Amino acid sequence: MKIKTILIVVASMLASCSLSNTEPVITSLTADNTTVSPGENVVLTCNAEDDDDDDLTYSWECTNGSLAPNGSTATWTAPSEQGTYSISCEVVDGNDGSTMEIIDITVI
Numbered sequence: 001m002k003i004k005t006i007l008i009v010v011a012s013m014l015a016s017c018s019l020s021n022t023e024p025v026i027t028s029l030t031a032d033n034t035t036v037s038p039g040e041n042v043v044l045t046c047n048a049e050d051d052d053d054d055d056l057t058y059s060w061e062c063t064n065g066s067l068a069p070n071g072s073t074a075t076w077t078a079p080s081e082q083g084t085y086s087i088s089c090e091v092v093d094g095n096d097g098s099t100m101e102i103i104d105i106t107v108i
Helices: 002-016
Strands: 025-031 041-049 057-062 066-070 073-077 083-092 098-107
Touching: 025 083, 025 098, 041 057, 041 083, 041 098, 057 066, 073 083
Parallel strands: none
Antiparallel strands: 025 041, 041 073, 057 083, 066 073, 083 098
16 A cells, blocks of 8 residues: 555656746847848848757747748748838747847848
């Protein structure tokens, strides 16, 4: 009976423990050029780390222009209109951890 009680106590302790997750960290979000002409391409690179060594996925979005994402890099084609446009990269670790950075590109 004592062994059964001990096993129940240990099992409940293990069930109440949860592994903590460390969110990924973006160490840099860079563009090969931050001032471009209409229709010009910009290559963006997002470098990120995760202390838990989780697999990271990258999601790219832009306010205007077109975006061709490829993992931690993306190619943005500037729109025909002049202005400053934001491009964001969100990094997700698959364990409810995420982070986002934004970079602005100016079309002249």
